Amino acid sequence: MLGSKWPEDYSRVALLAAVAIGLYLSSLHSYLLFHSLIEIATIAVAFTLFILTWNSRDYLKNGYLRLIGTGYAFIALIDLLHTLAYKGMDVFPGYGANLPTQLWIVARYLQAATLFAAPWFVERRVNDRLVFAAYAAAVALLLALIYSGRFPDCYIEGKGLTAFKIGSEYVITAVLLAALYLFYRKRQHFERRVFILIGASIACTAVSELSFTAYASVYGFANLVGHFAKLAAFYLVYLAILVTGIKQPFALIFRDLKQVEAELRKAQDTLEEKVRDRTAELSASEEKYRALIECANDAVFVQELDQDGKPGPFIEVNELACSQLGYSREELTRLDPADLADPDYRDSMAAAMAKLVRDQHAVFETALMARDGRSIPVEMSTRMLQLQGRRMLFSLVRDITQRKLADDEIRKLNSELEQRVRDRTARLEQVNKELEAFSFSVSHDLRAPLRAIDGFSRAVVEDYGDKLDDQGRHFLEMLSDNAVRMNRLIDDILSFSRMGRREIQGMRLDVAELAQEVIAELRSTVADRSIRFMVGTLPQTRGDRVMIRQALVNLLSNAVKFTRPRSEPAIEVGGTRGRDENIYFVKDNGVGFDMRYADKLFGVFQRLHAEDEFEGTGIGLAIVKRIVERHGGRVWAHAQVGAGATIFFTLPEADRPDA
Numbered sequence: 289m290l291g292s293k294w295p296e297d298y299s300r301v302a303l304l305a306a307v308a309i310g311l312y313l314s315s316l317h318s319y320l321l322f323h324s325l326i327e328i329a330t331i332a333v334a335f336t337l338f339i340l341t342w343n344s345r346d347y348l349k350n351g352y353l354r355l356i357g358t359g360y361a362f363i364a365l366i367d368l369l370h371t372l373a374y375k376g377m378d379v380f381p382g383y384g385a386n387l388p389t390q391l392w393i394v395a396r397y398l399q400a401a402t403l404f405a406a407p408w409f410v411e412r413r414v415n416d417r418l419v420f421a422a423y424a425a426a427v428a429l430l431l432a433l434i435y436s437g438r439f440p441d442c443y444i445e446g447k448g449l450t451a452f453k454i455g456s457e458y459v460i461t462a463v464l465l466a467a468l469y470l471f472y473r474k475r476q477h478f479e480r481r482v483f484i485l486i487g488a489s490i491a492c493t494a495v496s497e498l499s500f501t502a503y504a505s506v507y508g509f510a511n512l513v514g515h516f517a518k519l520a521a522f523y524l525v526y527l528a529i530l531v532t533g534i535k536q537p538f539a540l541i542f543r544d545l546k547q548v549e550a551e552l553r554k555a556q557d558t559l560e561e562k563v564r565d566r567t568a569e570l571s572a573s574e575e576k577y578r579a580l581i582e583c584a585n586d587a588v589f590v591q592e593l594d595q596d597g598k599p600g601p602f603i604e605v606n607e608l609a610c611s612q613l614g615y616s617r618e619e620l621t622r623l624d625p626a627d628l629a630d631p632d633y634r635d636s637m638a639a640a641m642a643k644l645v646r647d648q649h650a651v652f653e654t655a656l657m658a659r660d661g662r663s664i665p666v667e668m669s670t671r672m673l674q675l676q677g678r679r680m681l682f683s684l685v686r687d688i689t690q691r692k693l694a695d696d697e698i699r700k701l702n703s704e705l706e707q708r709v710r711d712r713t714a715r716l717e718q719v720n721k722e723l724e725a726f727s728f729s730v731s732h733d734l735r736a737p738l739r740a741i742d743g744f745s746r747a748v749v750e751d752y753g754d755k756l757d758d759q760g761r762h763f764l765e766m767l768s769d770n771a772v773r774m775n776r777l778i779d780d781i782l783s784f785s786r787m788g789r790r791e792i793q794g795m796r797l798d799v800a801e802l803a804q805e806v807i808a809e810l811r812s813t814v815a816d817r818s819i820r821f822m823v824g825t826l827p828q829t830r831g832d833r834v835m836i837r838q839a840l841v842n843l844l845s846n847a848v849k850f851t852r853p854r855s856e857p858a859i860e861v862g863g864t865r866g867r868d869e870n871i872y873f874v875k876d877n878g879v880g881f882d883m884r885y886a887d888k889l890f891g892v893f894q895r896l897h898a899e900d901e902f903e904g905t906g907i908g909l910a911i912v913k914r915i916v917e918r919h920g921g922r923v924w925a926h927a928q929v930g931a932g933a934t935i936f937f938t939l940p941e942a943d944r945p946d947a
Contacts, residue, residue: 320376326515327371330522334364337529342416350477351409353529355419359402360525362423366395369431387434389442389449393456394430396497398423400463403490407470410477449501457501464494485528492521581606586684587613591625593672593679599625612687614659630655630663640668644681648672653688665692793832796942799840799872800826802833803861806840810848817857819848824862827870828942831919836939839915842908843874843935850878850933869921869938877932889925912937 341357370391372379380387433439442453468490475483496517499510581588587609591599605620613620613628629637633654640652649671655663670683748756800823807821829836844859851857854877863872881889890913916923916937927933 320374322512323374323515324371324377326519327367327374330519331364331367331371333522333526334360334367337361337525338364340529351412351414352406352471352474352477354414354416355406355409356402356525357529358416358419358423359398359406362427363395363399363402366391366398366427366431370395384443384445386441386443386445389453390434390439392500393442393453393460394434394439396460397456398426398430399493400460400467403467403493404463404470407467407474410474454501457497461494461497464490464497468494482528485524489521489524489528492517492524496521582608584608584684586686587666589625589681589683589685591681591683593681599681601625609685612658612664612685613656628656630657632663640670644670644672656685665689793834794830795833797829797831797833797836798826799829799836799863799870799939802837803840803844806837806844807861809841810844814848817848817852819851820856820858822858822860824860826861826863826872827865829870829939830942831939835915835918839912839937840874842912846908846935847874847876847878850880851876853879865941866938868941870941871936871938873934873936875932875934880927880929880931880933882929883927890923909935 337357338361341354370388371377373383373388373391375385375388430439440452441450442456443449468487471483471487471490478486496514499514499517501510581604584606585608588604588606589602589609590604591602594600601624602621605617607617610617610620615623636652637654640650640654643652644650649669651667651669653665653667655665658664665688667686667688668683669686670681673680673682803823803826807823811819811821840861844861847859848857851859856877858877860875861873862875863870890909912935913923916939919939921938921940923935923937925933925935
């Protein structure tokens with residue numbers, strides 16, 4: 289059964305039976321009257337559906353019902369034209385029975401399409417104005433096709449229904465059955481009574497369409513059955529939407545409001561539960577907040593800013609703040625913050641407050657007045673925060689008395705240290721001057737006996753060589769050679785010493801030009817050797833010309849010396865521009881050395897080859913290292929025994945301002 293009100297249902301059945309009999313009798317009297325009454329009734333129902341759903345669209349969230357309401361209004365419009373065009377009405381003379389049949393098919397196509405599309409909008413929001421415009425455009429197009437003669441014929445006088453019309457009825461019936469299936473799948477969104485009534489309406493519409501496939505005349509029995517089925521379909525929609533919607537508004541149109549109300553009640557219960565939980569959390573947070581303030585290693589002050597941004601009285605302080613200043617908590621919360629400021633620090637306090645307003649955070653040093661009149665130096669870290677519409681000022685205050693005392697002591701020690709450094713520097717400068725004078729004196733005093741030893745040994749060899757045996761002459765030659773070597777060693781030691789004391793004269797230098805100049809000098813000393821010198825692209829640098837030239841002399845001289853055993857000696861000078869410095873190298877194909885001893889290469893008096901193999905004092909590369917380091921660079925080497933060596937060093941870029 290459709291409901292539980294039995295007397296009302298029986299009365300309605302009796303009334304419907306009486307109406308059906310009356311309509312049937314009217315068809316016996318005038319089939320045109322019968323047709324007009326049924327069409328007018330269905331048109332009235334359709335327009336009423338539209339009026340109800342359109343005016344309740346702000347509350348009716350079920351898109352199915354809203355789409356049906358709008359669609360049935362345009363269906364009723366075509367049915368109205370169909371009624372006026374019916375044979376015997378003579379509203380559209382000259383069209384015959386084909387025009388009303390075409391209008392009927394168009395209306396039924398539109399009705400089937402509406403019922404098929406409606407289930408897709410049960411849970412979707414419908415744009416009513418857009419739907420209305422779409423229906424209006426579709427109906428205008430269909431009517432234009434019909435009245436222009438471009439729509440297929442549906443009825444031919446003397447022959448009856450066309451194949452297009454009969455086929456269309458079957459297509460419409462299939463679409464209606466599909467619509468019924470889709471509607472069934474969405475049944476959970478409708479009240480049971482509404483679901484049954486709408487489902488029955490779709491079924492009656494399908495029966496109506498099937499009946500119209502069998503009649504041969506507009507006054508035929510099949511036509512009569514089809515119109516009764518159509519009337520039943522519209523009446524069932526009437527019961528589902530209008531009657532049910534009026535008597536049970538919360539069950540249909542405002543059914544969603546009931547759901548919203550239930551959801552709101554559920555949300556309210558959830559909200560109350562959340563409020564209780566939040567209250568408990570806030571209580572716990574407040575306890576944690578107070579515990580955090582009390583456990584802080586610094587004094588804590590909390591203030592609220594007024595509308596002008598001026599800090600008000602303290603609303604929260606911790607126990608450490610009370611003990612540092614000698615006030616109770618109640619006394620501090622009654623004091624004006626200005627009462628605690630040291631008068632000597634008011635200007636710095638004003639500057640800090642200006643920064644606080646600008647940056648929302650400030651860290652500064654000031655002084656606070658304790659209750660006993662003491663000025664306490666403090667460091668304040670203050671931050672401005674927005675809390676629930678209130679501007680709050682949180683300050684951490686640290687007593688820096690001990691730090692100040694330590695700073696004073698450090699300044700005193702620094703002052704004493706600076707004086708000691710000045711005194712020590714003066715003494716060192718004096719010692720260096722004395723050492724330099726001593727070095728020149730020693731070198732002069734050493735050179736004289738060395739020259740004498742060298743000269744007399746040579747004189748003995750020249751004047752008395754014929755009286756000496758080979759061993760005697762050999763000893764004298766060794767004596768002369770060692771005197772020369774000793775003299776060269778003194779020169780190298782003095783040069784090494786000067787490189788450490790010489791003031792750098794910085795200038796822009798063309799390293800390639802310097803290298804070519806040194807190579808030209810070296811060629812004259814080894815004219816008997818065919819050495820291939822190669823100078824690549826060398827980036828310019830900034831430094832002391834004399835010192836850098838000396839470094840190149842030492843490096844190239846070493847390369848010349850250690851390529852002596854090679855039949856085709858080759859020496860290459862190159863460089864590249866690095867990220868913050870220039871990298872240079874001097875490469876040779878000489879005897880090389882064992883990389884295990886590379887750390888000794890740049891030490892004073894360090895030699896990696898025997899003196900009887902290659903002459904030297906072991907100071908040349910140490911001088912190179914000192915020159916490079918004086919210019920802020922680095923020096924290193926890479927070699928392989930028997931495969932040559934490469935000495936790398938870095939110098940500043942030519943355009944670097946600090947070079």
